[in-house]
Amino acid sequence: MSAGVVNPPQERNKSATRLRPQPQSSEYKTMPSLLVIDDDRLVCALTRKSLGSIADVETAATAAEGLEKLRAGDFDAVLLDIQLPDQNGLAVYCEIREHDRRIPVIFMTIEAASNTAIEAMQLGAFDYIAKPLAVDPLRDLVEKAIEQRQISSVPVAISADDENSDTSAELFIGRSPAMLDVFKAIGKVAKQDVPILVRGESGTGKELVARALYQYSRRSDEIFLAVNCAALPDNLLESELFGHEKGAFTGAESRRIGKFEQCNGGTLFLDEIGDMAPSVQAKVLRVLQDQRFERVGGNKELKTDVRIIAATNRPLERMVEDGDYREDLLYRLNGVTIELPPLRDRLSDVPSLIQFFLSRAKREFSKPDLEGLSPDAVDLLTAYDWPGNVRQLRAVIRRCVLDTVMPVITPDGLPREVTGVTARNRATTATQAAVAGAGLPVLVRELLDKGSTNLYAEATQYMERYVIAEVLRETNGNQSQAAEILGITRGKLRDRITSFRIVLKNDVEVEAGA
Numbered sequence: 001m002s003a004g005v006v007n008p009p010q011e012r013n014k015s016a017t018r019l020r021p022q023p024q025s026s027e028y029k030t031m032p033s034l035l036v037i038d039d040d041r042l043v044c045a046l047t048r049k050s051l052g053s054i055a056d057v058e059t060a061a062t063a064a065e066g067l068e069k070l071r072a073g074d075f076d077a078v079l080l081d082i083q084l085p086d087q088n089g090l091a092v093y094c095e096i097r098e099h100d101r102r103i104p105v106i107f108m109t110i111e112a113a114s115n116t117a118i119e120a121m122q123l124g125a126f127d128y129i130a131k132p133l134a135v136d137p138l139r140d141l142v143e144k145a146i147e148q149r150q151i152s153s154v155p156v157a158i159s160a161d162d163e164n165s166d167t168s169a170e171l172f173i174g175r176s177p178a179m180l181d182v183f184k185a186i187g188k189v190a191k192q193d194v195p196i197l198v199r200g201e202s203g204t205g206k207e208l209v210a211r212a213l214y215q216y217s218r219r220s221d222e223i224f225l226a227v228n229c230a231a232l233p234d235n236l237l238e239s240e241l242f243g244h245e246k247g248a249f250t251g252a253e254s255r256r257i258g259k260f261e262q263c264n265g266g267t268l269f270l271d272e273i274g275d276m277a278p279s280v281q282a283k284v285l286r287v288l289q290d291q292r293f294e295r296v297g298g299n300k301e302l303k304t305d306v307r308i309i310a311a312t313n314r315p316l317e318r319m320v321e322d323g324d325y326r327e328d329l330l331y332r333l334n335g336v337t338i339e340l341p342p343l344r345d346r347l348s349d350v351p352s353l354i355q356f357f358l359s360r361a362k363r364e365f366s367k368p369d370l371e372g373l374s375p376d377a378v379d380l381l382t383a384y385d386w387p388g389n390v391r392q393l394r395a396v397i398r399r400c401v402l403d404t405v406m407p408v409i410t411p412d413g414l415p416r417e418v419t420g421v422t423a424r425n426r427a428t429t430a431t432q433a434a435v436a437g438a439g440l441p442v443l444v445r446e447l448l449d450k451g452s453t454n455l456y457a458e459a460t461q462y463m464e465r466y467v468i469a470e471v472l473r474e475t476n477g478n479q480s481q482a483a484e485i486l487g488i489t490r491g492k493l494r495d496r497i498t499s500f501r502i503v504l505k506n507d508v509e510v511e512a513g514a
């Protein structure tokens with residue numbers, strides 16, 4: 001254990017749920033690897049040159065050579081020509097799948113709408129790209145495929161202690177009673193083939209839960225795909241999930257296979273499930289009910305066998321009340337729910353998380369001599385209330401490790417955001433002022449006296465929180481009216497209500513600590 005990363009005196013529950021999938025590789029790989037199978041030398045040269053910065057590129061000119069390399073190596077993605085001299089691309093794809101079902105394969109086709117490529121996608125291929133290859137879209141696609149591979153393949157080891165912080169697995173750390181309950185729930189429901197809803201604030205680890213659920217499920221050898229529903233506009237999301245037929249809308253030049261079809265037999269992680277239009281909600285509900293759907297612009301009913309793991313940080317119940325979310329969809333999704341507590345409600349996990357992120361960052365930034373954090377630095381981090389949850393803690397530790405020139409990180413080496421406002425004293429500062437309406441000048445003075453280096457953001461946040469709470473009071477909590485008065489969308493208002501922890505009871509309250 002390093003200098004000051006002292007273990008808190010809390011109990012070490014070694015008998016707690018400990019699930020460990022087998023790592024795919026015990027090596028800690030820094031650079032992902034890509035296998036390009038194509039007899040065209042120009043393609044091989046182009047991919048080496050244009051993708052060399054994001055992956056180690058290996059090439060093969062025939063199917064036989066490619067398959068041999070694949071079996072001998074440990075690749076994160078494959079770029080496969082559809083027409084090879086010794087074998088048809090689809091047959092090669094089937095052999096790749098035999099070897100490893102989870103490796104993302106991108107087909108290179110001559111025309112944009114190759115039937116073989118469409119067929120391959122129905123079998124679970126990652127995507128296809130038309131030749132001549134354009135560098136930027138190619139790089140985007142390969143990056144996505146590698147990310148997909150890492151999401152589904154880097155094992156999520158669930159740990160109630162930190163003795164394995166040097167493994168290549170992503171450790172899911174937590175010893176607090178609340179996290180032990182989460183681990184137990186994962187162990188209990190992973191093997192049941194039912195939809196699961198993972199809830200919790202941003203940065204609490206919902207994606208890790210989804211990956212753990214997949215890796216301990218009966219479908220762990222099958223494909224795992226992730227879609228962030230908030231990242232796409234509604235019409236594109238519908239097509240991404242369900243596919244579309246040629247001519248379904250302007251720009252739909254060929255048939256496209258959607259994730260539900262592509263993921264047949266596997267697991268689909270729908271992140272930010274609260275962010276979808278009613279029409280998409282209806283289609284997702286239908287898949288949940290009887291695993292049936294139609295491509296956009298199509299009338300042929302298709303059947304799929306997909307396990308859905310959904311995640312959200314949105315107040316779905318309130319959205320149902322406001323008419324923004326389908327009650328029947330919430331009911332279907334809510335069957336099995338895993339709730340991740342915010343980090344401020346499990347501060348006893350902070351020291352082990354620090355230990356874990358510290359050892360990762362030391363390796364990442366090649367700082368083997370860094371001993372750790374002093375006890376008072378750990379105390380400060382354990383007193384902070386982490387509005388950005390574990391993601392924020394991870395970022396703070398990485399930044400400290402990167403910046404420090406000392407062998408031990410002391411409070412002076414911690415960012416102001418963390419040392420300035422702790423969970424204990426926060427109520428006397430910005431939020432208190434916001435709740436009491438004490439006014440911007442008081443807050444600004446307070447921040448100046450405190451030596452804030454984040455004054456603009458804190459003051460703007462104060463103003464925003466105050467304005468939103470005040471307008472909601474004016475409209476007796478009616479969000480539609482409030483959004484109209486504020487001149488912002490209801491979605492944005494809802495986000496702000498959640499992030500500022502504004503409680504709409506009889507009166508509008510801002511929770512202390514927000």
Ligand SMILES: Nc1ncnc2c1ncn2[C@@H]1O[C@H](COP(=O)(O)OP(=O)(O)OP(=O)(O)O)[C@@H](O)[C@H]1O
Nearest residue numbers: 171172173174201202203204205206207208390391
């Ligand atoms: N208990 C934990 N142990 C180790 N790492 C964790 C833990 N919880 C979260 N992390 C890490 O914190 C970061 C954020 O986690 P993740 O992406 O799963 O959060 P999220 O709840 O899905 O966030 P969002 O809602 O914003 O998508 C990731 O780097 C993840 O690996």
